[in-house]
Amino acid sequence: MKNIxxxxxxxxxxxxxxGFISLLIVINSxxxxxxxxxxxxxxxxxxxxxxxKTGDMNKLxxxxxxxxxxxxxxxxxxxxxxxxxxxxxxxxxxxxTEKFYHKVLTLPQSYFDSELSGKIVxxxxxxxxxxxxxMNTATNFIVPSLLQTIxxxxxxxxxxxxxxxxxxLLFPVYLFISYYSSKKWxxxxxxxxxxxxxxxxxxxxxxxxxxxxxxxxxxNLEYKTLSTNLSGINKIYAKQSTSFHxxxxxxxTSLEIILLAVxxxxxxxxxxxxxxxxxxxxxxxxxxxxxxxxxxxxxxxxQIQQGETGSxxxxxxxDLKSVEHFDQKDEKVERIKSPTIxxxxxxxxxxxxxxxxxDDISFxxxxxxxxxxxxxxxxxxxxxxxxxxxxxxxxxxxxxxxxKDYTSLPHSFIRENIALVFQENELFSAxxxxxxxxxxxxxxxxxxxxxxxxxxxxxxxxxxDFVMKFPKGIESEVGERGVRLSGGxxxxxxxxxxxxxxxxxxxxxxxxSSLDSKSEHEVQEALEELMKxxxxxxxxxxxxxxxxxxxxxxxxxxxxxxxxxPNELATRKGLYSDLLKYQIEGDKKLLAKFELY
Numbered sequence: 001m002k003n004i005x006x007x008x009x010x011x012x013x014x015x016x017x018x019g020f021i022s023l024l025i026v027i028n029s030x031x032x033x034x035x036x037x038x039x040x041x042x043x044x045x046x047x048x049x050x051x052x053k054t055g056d057m058n059k060l061x062x063x064x065x066x067x068x069x070x071x072x073x074x075x076x077x078x079x080x081x082x083x084x085x086x087x088x089x090x091x092x093x094x095x096x097t098e099k100f101y102h103k104v105l106t107l108p109q110s111y112f113d114s115e116l117s118g119k120i121v122x123x124x125x126x127x128x129x130x131x132x133x134x135m136n137t138a139t140n141f142i143v144p145s146l147l148q149t150i151x152x153x154x155x156x157x158x159x160x161x162x163x164x165x166x167x168x169l170l171f172p173v174y175l176f177i178s179y180y181s182s183k184k185w186x187x188x189x190x191x192x193x194x195x196x197x198x199x200x201x202x203x204x205x206x207x208x209x210x211x212x213x214x215x216x217x218x219x220n221l222e223y224k225t226l227s228t229n230l231s232g233i234n235k236i237y238a239k240q241s242t243s244f245h246x247x248x249x250x251x252x253t254s255l256e257i258i259l260l261a262v263x264x265x266x267x268x269x270x271x272x273x274x275x276x277x278x279x280x281x282x283x284x285x286x287x288x289x290x291x292x293x294x295x296x297x298x299x300x301x302x303q304i305q306q307g308e309t310g311s312x313x314x315x316x317x318x319d320l321k322s323v324e325h326f327d328q329k330d331e332k333v334e335r336i337k338s339p340t341i342x343x344x345x346x347x348x349x350x351x352x353x354x355x356x357x358x359d360d361i362s363f364x365x366x367x368x369x370x371x372x373x374x375x376x377x378x379x380x381x382x383x384x385x386x387x388x389x390x391x392x393x394x395x396x397x398x399x400x401x402x403x404k405d406y407t408s409l410p411h412s413f414i415r416e417n418i419a420l421v422f423q424e425n426e427l428f429s430a431x432x433x434x435x436x437x438x439x440x441x442x443x444x445x446x447x448x449x450x451x452x453x454x455x456x457x458x459x460x461x462x463x464x465d466f467v468m469k470f471p472k473g474i475e476s477e478v479g480e481r482g483v484r485l486s487g488g489x490x491x492x493x494x495x496x497x498x499x500x501x502x503x504x505x506x507x508x509x510x511x512x513s514s515l516d517s518k519s520e521h522e523v524q525e526a527l528e529e530l531m532k533x534x535x536x537x538x539x540x541x542x543x544x545x546x547x548x549x550x551x552x553x554x555x556x557x558x559x560x561x562x563x564x565x566p567n568e569l570a571t572r573k574g575l576y577s578d579l580l581k582y583q584i585e586g587d588k589k590l591l592a593k594f595e596l597y
């Protein structure tokens with residue numbers, strides 16, 4: 001039950017609303033007991049009129065009016081509490097989604113490195129659904145059932161202690177069997193959730209990589225994988241169902257035996273004149289009322305168990321440590337005027353590894369300097385970029401930006417001063433305007449100003465001409481990850497977005513590596529415009545794109561192997577000259593093959 005207590009604690013901001021709903025439920029539960037009392041009086045008046053001619057018509061009409069009035073008031077209370085319950089459900093869903101989304105946005109990059117996005121979304125949906133269902137059950141069933149049970153047993157004990165005793169006995173017996181049944185169900189539910197998360201994660205991966213799946217004829221494999229997982233879930237569900245119905249049989253059998261004893265006591269006592277017909281009717285009504293909480297008990301305990309298991313991963317994510325924070329007020333972040341970046345004896349390793357990616361790295365990048373990072377795959381180029389963006393924390397040493405230590409700076413300050421053009425085409429499935437304007441999030445522009453700036457940035461990125469050929473121009477949708485655009489077009493949209501951000505530091509993560517020569521030329525022109533007046537860091541495998549940089553840092557096996565200008569490194573023996581020679585020789589062979597060299 002620890003997760004249930006966490007859910008109740010988590011919902012603290014909604015306590016006032018829950019309290020008001022609970023008040024209405026208390027009133028409605030009390031009215032539910034009052035009505036049978038006046039029905040008793042009605043029956044007694046009728047019995048008096050039939051047997052002794054002492055019945056009072058005025059009293060009869062009054063009792064009927066009160067019974068109707070309390071019943072009608074109960075309808076009003078019930079409708080009001082249910083309407084407020086719907087309002088509460090909406091507020092709760094919003095609160096839980098915002099809570100989860102805020103947590104996810106502040107988790108370290110290392111968390112996303114090891115989790116599938118589809119799995120995270122599935123845990124969000126299941127967690128919110130489970131918690132919402134539990135809270136709805138708590139307000140609409142648990143609290144009313146508890147109150148109704150208490151009121152019913154108290155009233156029964158006033159008129160018949162034996163009947164009250166047997167009815168009270170129903171609850172521990174029924175609850176014990178229901179609890180054990182729900183516990184067994186919940187244990188199997190955890191196993192189902194693990195398979196379901198894998199399934200949802202895989203489905204999202206397949207949809208995101210549908211070209212890969214189709215090109216390798218992987219449809220049948222993916223279908224079989226899904227089918228196998230679903231069959232596994234159904235096998236677990238079959239065991240759940242068998243166990244549940246077995247326990248349900250014992251639960252309902254015990255209920256019928258105890259109710260038989262209760263009815264025998266009521267009927268025999270009335271037959272012997274121990275109670276009036278009105279009292280007998282009252283007792284029967286109260287026993288029937290006591291059955292409703294019992295019948296709902298398996299549902300209630302099922303919801304509790306579902307809330308316990310379904311919210312498990314959701315609450316585990318909320319318990320993760322946030323390493324980042326963001327300003328929800330959109331306050332403007334200070335821009336650096338003369339940026340420098342310095343690594344001082346920096347060492348780094350990933351949380352999942354004992355091996356250092358690199359150790360004792362030191363260098364300094366100065367204002368308006370263009371720096372290229374070169375090296376074999378796995379040399380640490382992307383890791384340096386990730387550290388500069390503060391996606392990860394250094395294991396040892398220090399990183400400084402304009403003389404300020406990274407450890408004392410918020411993530412927002414660092415990233416607001418950096419624009420990034422990715423190797424992959426990181427675009428939203430939105431309009432070109434929205435994708436470019438994403439770079440101006442913190443600039444508080446009006447819609448008119450934003451549109452004007454988007455057009456300016458598209459022109460500077462050599463993208464305006466092709467964008468305006470689309471039927472909807474800048475309002476054209478690009479599809480998921482920009483699927484409706486060519487590689488060069490997507491890169492130029494990214495460049496326009498970076499221009500829009502207008503940050504003093506620019507990072508180009510192999511921005512032209514996947515382009516053909518013509519597209520590379522067009523993108524390179526746009527990049528030249530983007531790099532003006534900025535401290536620029538470039539990761540590149542094609543050396544043709546970095547011949548005009550000021551310095552090149554050569555990385556090899558987690559260390560700086562060399563550093564210098566392109567001309568210095570080209571003429572100096574080392575890794576850079578070797579890599580350059582391989583590229584030149586490869587180009588020569590290609591030209592010679594076609595007799596162009």
